[in-house]
Amino acid sequence: MRFLTAGESHGKCLTTIIEGVPAGLFITVDHINSELARRQSGYGRGGRMKIEKDTVEISSGVRGGYTLGSPIALTIINKDWENWKTIMSPTTSADLKSRFVSRPRPGHADLFGAIKYGHQDMRNVLERSSARETAARVAVGSIAKRILSMLDVDIFSHVIRIGQQEVKRELSFEEIKKNAPNSPVFCADSKTESEMLKEIEQCKLKGDTLGGIFEVIALNLPIGLGSYVHWDRKLDGRLAQSVMSIQAIKAVEIGMGKDSGELPGSKVHDEIMYDSQKGFYQKTNRAGGLIGGITTGAPLRVRATMKPIPTLMQPLSSVDFISKVNSPAATERSDVCAVPAASVVGEAAVAWVLAQAFLEMFGCDQMQDICKRVQEYRTYVRQI
Amino acid sequence: MRFLTAGESHGKCLTTIIEGVPAGLFITVDHINSELARRQSGYGRGGRMKIEKDTVEISSGVRGGYTLGSPIALTIINKDWENWKTIMSPTTSADLKSRFVSRPRPGHADLFGAIKYGHQDMRNVLERSSARETAARVAVGSIAKRILSMLDVDIFSHVIRIGQQEVKRELSFEEIKKNAPNSPVFCADSKTESEMLKEIEQCKLKGDTLGGIFEVIALNLPIGLGSYVHWDRKLDGRLAQSVMSIQAIKAVEIGMGKDSGELPGSKVHDEIMYDSQKGFYQKTNRAGGLIGGITTGAPLRVRATMKPIPTLMQPLSSVDFISKVNSPAATERSDVCAVPAASVVGEAAVAWVLAQAFLEMFGCDQMQDICKRVQEYRTYVRQI
Amino acid sequence: MRFLTAGESHGKCLTTIIEGVPAGLFITVDHINSELARRQSGYGRGGRMKIEKDTVEISSGVRGGYTLGSPIALTIINKDWENWKTIMSPTTSADLKSRFVSRPRPGHADLFGAIKYGHQDMRNVLERSSARETAARVAVGSIAKRILSMLDVDIFSHVIRIGQQEVKRELSFEEIKKNAPNSPVFCADSKTESEMLKEIEQCKLKGDTLGGIFEVIALNLPIGLGSYVHWDRKLDGRLAQSVMSIQAIKAVEIGMGKDSGELPGSKVHDEIMYDSQKGFYQKTNRAGGLIGGITTGAPLRVRATMKPIPTLMQPLSSVDFISKVNSPAATERSDVCAVPAASVVGEAAVAWVLAQAFLEMFGCDQMQDICKRVQEYRTYVRQI
């Protein structure tokens, strides 16, 4: 299973092709649209999110609600396209210079991308490096989530930190699943939630921005996804790549993550237990469901830290790319905090890697066969 | 450029093949052996490090000191092999059961690997999931470091934290390069170093183990390695995979890492400057040399958190794989802390990804051409 | 550089994403459309070719005529879509059964694909296994051809055989380039051409179909594309895969191809010569421009044999997939001979592999840099 995405932020559309999805998976535009809507919700977003309500069109690979086994093409039209038609035209156009970007924004790829690819107009960079592309990744993830759902895997996410505000107490999975979706900041703890909202408001007044931390959790993964035999088959590495590659992510942790560097081994490792009903299990889950690059059967817990949004209303200083004159970075209407949205993207990024790992282990043709093989394997694991 | 490694921890040898190394790179066994020796040094190691002094044999791909362009095969003989010959024999042998492992060690892949691959004897798992394999990765990395060195890139690492002891002050690159290699714990700050040594000793007395944090730094990378155009070409993601896939790593951070989730954008992003001599640069380097998945020309800074070694002298509780009876985990002579060694592996993991990124951008046949193209590109960047 | 295509034969559109195209390549819809038109021309085609005049839309990756370095998305709308909208709908639809295909056509993937993917309606197979998908490959190839053109490589094709009619005499490259595009069967020899046309007419009367052979030629490739160092980097293997994967191709030959198995070495190998102006060259080019998996600097010559179209007006016998009753295969309005069209697809398949090989050898970011590096390399080769 692999995918490519294409599309500029103000281009006509985002296009995605996913190759290798098994045949016989039930999938509707609603499955995808509901994930796209989740990505667009979340407190702290600026104007654009209100303009565009993303919806997907499935133009191939699905018929009568079921995947065909052939590549799936998804298109998300950019609602604002009419206003950018000539500016972003694939052909020459008088309008090409009308929104020329010559001042690189600190914290963005603008400058570095323009140098790498030889662009004068940094719009040619920002249109693609923009987090707009994450809509396509969420669409891809929504299909991965459909596969996981057929395999009885439950995946969800929540926001743990925004700026200085962090959830301090242990949350149960039930709380997270129940509260996070209803929270404007996808935070499952109501006390922290209100502090987060306050911090966002204050930050907005200062013309500044905020980052934070989210966690993705997957329940009911069987023992043995991934492998320890070669570095690039280790599931922790693959998850880390997938999550770190999301725009603005600067840290990825699994299980106790950074805390496991501070405590002694006796407080970090999980003792092994056995129960005649459920088979082998672990007393604790400090490892976050992954040891040696393979799943342990315990809940997978992946955390990611997002840096604050780089576009500030109180602009940082920059230098004009052409004239080399010092000048403040471009100020655009922008979000203050995108951590809730990022958590949805993170979920998609994790779901993709997990679904891939299942298909490698159980085959890739018919969804029905894969379900059956996974069930048989679960029974084998329990009875070992 | 790609590689495969093979070899069990107590097998005859570790074997590595690296395919895609340009022709004309000068490389000797000493380049590789000195990295292998660094991996084996570091305070806090147990007995095995004393038995085996790893040395490499180059059996193909290099002639008269220079790479041929053809695949490079490296072999690291396991010094202890004589004692394991029959136990680990590829053919049937009466001795196969003599060091049967039936009690899975918490924190190791033993149990999960045995279930995945259908093994009864968990030796069949631990022989490969063991960190012994990192010797092969260091050998691979030493070749990547030779490429980087020809391209004027300087890469090094140091230990920042062991257990509760963390370097608090800002260290200059000069200090790190000068002090870390001479420190028993690869720590560049002498005060923290002595506290680390103390903590290791105390931990050893308790039969416990310690983890920590190391940082890898690469200087003089040009702007533009990696790419923002597709998720799996983003250099941050690729570095995260490479580093997270090292045994026992639970967190990867780039630049400010987790701290970037706590501070406002004005304190996280790096303002852009220009100087007629050196071209564009940034006032600060909070991003750690990577923005939008591509290098910024500032020093690359990658941090990784290692969990404590799972094999404790005060064993954790486990369950016999066959009998299902509760029993303490196997206790083997083992290390207390492997963070210094891991920092060398981390350096190799980062060097590999960087060298790959150079070859993708500048071609892959003759080292001499690549050097010339990189120099031309550096001039272009400065003069933009 | 990589690509994915999606799209069913009677779906809404064919979608293609090409990732890794260098920035700064000039490309217009006309470049692509003219290749699509070539694929649709050629004598011996049935009705569909008249309905649909394929045209492409570029929806991302190109701005103001130049590639951005970001992924390129191409869409080719199926003109007939209105008539298939409900039949091929991604959602449930009353019409889904209206063009149910239950009799597998001999020579097609219908039966085998349905079994593999668990389909009842073989339309779910034929919609994707159909040669309609080659339009997307031609679109991809047209971008590869743009790259090759910037690098002074000339690529073209011609038809050598249709059924019993084969070009017997040696044709010069000039003749081929001049005559083939103007021939209804893309044959550069007028005598053979008229015999081919006659054979097609006769075959049509019998309700039968014809295959044949085409050749793809690329001029001015430098020495050294591909590599001999590892099996999957050999250019002959990669070309063979690309060409053999075209629908209905059953043989791929390079240079003398099969004939090189009949003659002694003294009549097969090419003697090496030297000229102070052009450097090393070969007296003959029996190897077809490839030795040991790398280009020799002589013209690349790849031949492919296409089997006759499987859908016959005089239907072969088949068995109903559901009822298991013997019944003649479905008869649809179809082409008699598609070899001319296949030659255009073959050109695209070869162009893709060659463009990839250039980017691997010379880097992949800016078209301008790549051109410069290729020129420098050509000079080096001449002066060796």
Add this chain to the structure above:
Amino acid sequence: MRFLTAGESHGKCLTTIIEGVPAGLFITVDHINSELARRQSGYGRGGRMKIEKDTVEISSGVRGGYTLGSPIALTIINKDWENWKTIMSPTTSADLKSRFVSRPRPGHADLFGAIKYGHQDMRNVLERSSARETAARVAVGSIAKRILSMLDVDIFSHVIRIGQQEVKRELSFEEIKKNAPNSPVFCADSKTESEMLKEIEQCKLKGDTLGGIFEVIALNLPIGLGSYVHWDRKLDGRLAQSVMSIQAIKAVEIGMGKDSGELPGSKVHDEIMYDSQKGFYQKTNRAGGLIGGITTGAPLRVRATMKPIPTLMQPLSSVDFISKVNSPAATERSDVCAVPAASVVGEAAVAWVLAQAFLEMFGCDQMQDICKRVQEYRTYVRQI
């Protein structure tokens, strides 16, 4: 499943690492050595084959006769190494110039490889481009054959043509399996065999060399290996790459191959039949077991044409690489005909692709599970 090979023709050894072999596959050195011996037998070979009797050492990935799931490393020592030790030394050595190769041999990669990689001494090319490397591919193939054998697939090969001598009559699979292994030229037809032997003798007297054609056959493949959904998943393309990448192969055909371009569709396509016992099948197998890139359940038939060996005792003319002076190509003791050996390599190349296709479709962890899943699938296919 993937592999890398390393090793120069006169280097110390050939090294191979195979990653992704399922656990629990029984494999011994004898399985591998017997394939290596087959590759070395065959009439028409020169001196080297007598010097070296290749034997393999398994240094990892197998324990007590069974694969561990971890990477398998194989080493084949070059028997003649003692005589080349200093000439081929990885370090600087006084002897490096002693067998300097400055006259490129027509038909070999010598010249083109030296230019590509910047070598002066063409030994640096020929050591790797040499067909010696095929010993490693045969070793890899022997493991793939073990997998196929567990899945009840039977794979074998025979020589069809040497120079002007070609098998004219239809051979049954039984004849081929019985006769070919006992023929000095691996030809299953005794009349053609004796003509082949004569032609080789005559050719030898003239100081010339011969090529030919071999065929690889695989029986009992299930319907559905490979896929039609994306070009690089088509099994015909993957087989073509694997076989064409073998040294000296210039044509690959599937089923009727080139002949399918000459006959009308009614004589090329295979009619579909049904039998309540065996399910769907085809009346004929002109397609050679592959349609639309997937297996049809009929025997797979792949043919390859090998060009004559390039090193002639009556040398062709060449040019000194350094002095540019015309001079005959180097003459070394060499083989007259290597088609029988190539057929063994071809078998390995096909076996590898087939084994990979099985693992993709049925999973990749435990051999036992894969066997069970394949059996279940075979039952499903029969009962459809």
